[in-house]
Amino acid sequence: MTLTDDIKKQANKLGFELVGIASVEDSQHMDMYRAWIESGSHGDMGYLSRRDTLARRADLKKTLPSLKAAIVVGHDYYQEDPAGIPDNQHRAVVARYARGPDYHSVIKKRLIKLHKWIESQVEDPIACRAYVDTGPILERELGVRAGLGWFGKNTMLINSKRGSYFFLGILLLDLELDHDDPFDSEHCGTCRNCLDACPTGALLGRDQSGAPVMDAQRCISYLTIEHRGYIPVELRPFMGNRVYGCDICQEVCPWNEKAAQIGTASAYQANAKLDGPALIELAEQLLKIDEEGFRELYRGSPVKRAKRVGLLRNVCISLGNWGIGDALPVLGLALKDHEPLVRGHAAWALGQIQSNRAKILLLPRILFEKDPRVREEIFLALIAFSD
Ligand code: B12
Ligand code: SF4
Ligand code: SF4
Structure with a gap:
């Protein structure tokens, strides 16, 4: 057993169902990312386009200069809809990821525990930075590089055993580890369920390079969570009873058929007031x-x-x-x-x-x-x- 194996085992013990180690070279996809920003598809999510954060997305060492490895974890959050949801129009639908406790704090606490455990093993302080969604990190790209899955046409990172209902967390470390092989294939094939099911036409398919492209300005998740102003009149009817986030492009994905069997991680059990109020x-x-x-x-x-x-x-x-x-x-x-x-x-x-x-x-x-x-x-x- 190497230290890398021990760390992975410890991450599993802390409740992370998925764990991989990503190499820390510069992003291979900044051209696509910049083009996406220039097209305005990020809408008013200004934090995605800030010049300083673009440089940090491209090069993780701008965030942690002594960086040697990135641990990428995945944490399942799937849960069944309560009876009647989403068809019962008098009840509100909150996306699955948001029905329970805040994943930012759940995952961050566990990443910090993992870091402390690693320090206890090497008996030395190790510089680190932990991120869950909040930093200028291309988390899904790191997920692919850590071997966790591929970018589906719905833009989600999909794992062949667990589907896509999992959060990502990143631990940047000043510690040499054996990195995993990147996930170098994609398993969407000819399927286009998500493209056809998206009510607003936000999913635009793959570009010439193979990257899945989304016009976030049309995405119900963006409109209901990130967008601060008036919702375009022509998109309002497509929201139906979705008041926070959207899961449609995951619900129709065949890779999520197993999700119900995997069950709900107890960390994200729905709060009654968000479970179809x-x-x-x-x-x-x-x-x-x-x-x-x-x-x-x-x-x-x-x-x-x-x-x-x-x-x-x-x-x-x-x-x-x-x-x-x-x-x-x-x-x-x-x-x-x-x-x-x-x-x-x-x-x-x-x-x-x-x-x-x-x-x-x-x-x-x-x-x-x-x-x-x-x-x-x-x-x-x-x-x-x-x-
Ligand atoms: C901004 C953002 C959003 C925006 C934009 C989403 C988007 N698709 O870009 C909005 C508000 C719409 C959104 C919605 C949701 N989000 Co969000 N979001 C983010 C955030 C903060 C940044 C994503 C980003 O940079 N997008 C810009 C695009 C261009 O980057 P990208 O998606 O990483 O795309 C990469 C590929 O295109 C690749 N690429 C480029 N060229 C090539 C070429 C090839 C061949 C290939 C294969 C790939 C490739 O490079 C790009 C950069 O890495 C991340 C956290 C993070 N820091 O990464 C969470 C994150 C992506 N979101 C997450 C979740 C859970 C959601 C929702 C499911 C929530 C909900 N239920 O409402 C929805 C899903 C909607 C969807 N279909 O994407 C999870 C996804 C986990 C997973 N398994 O994939 C993340 C990782 C947060 C987390 N820590 O768990 N989100
Ligand atoms: S989250 Fe909903 S609106 Fe956004 S791309 Fe997926 S199906 Fe379309
Ligand atoms: S629904 Fe089909 S095309 Fe969309 S992400 Fe899943 S497998 Fe890929």
């Missing part, structure tokens, strides 16, 4: 609290990233897509929320419901509403009634 109750709850109350409510959950205003915007769209009169009272309240973004999307949702009561709620707001964009949404909603 009723849309109306969720809206009522969010309307009663402020941003601080929101942070408190979703403490320790990935969902806090959307902020109250973002989640409420998404919930309004889902209520509009549901299109049922029961949602009128709560949308009437949302039409008076202190956030223009919420008022604007509530107006759109009322326009989708198309009843006289919806019109009665909208009409007086024309007199009181000062925000020009919200006024526009109200006008458009009212015009929709005369169609």
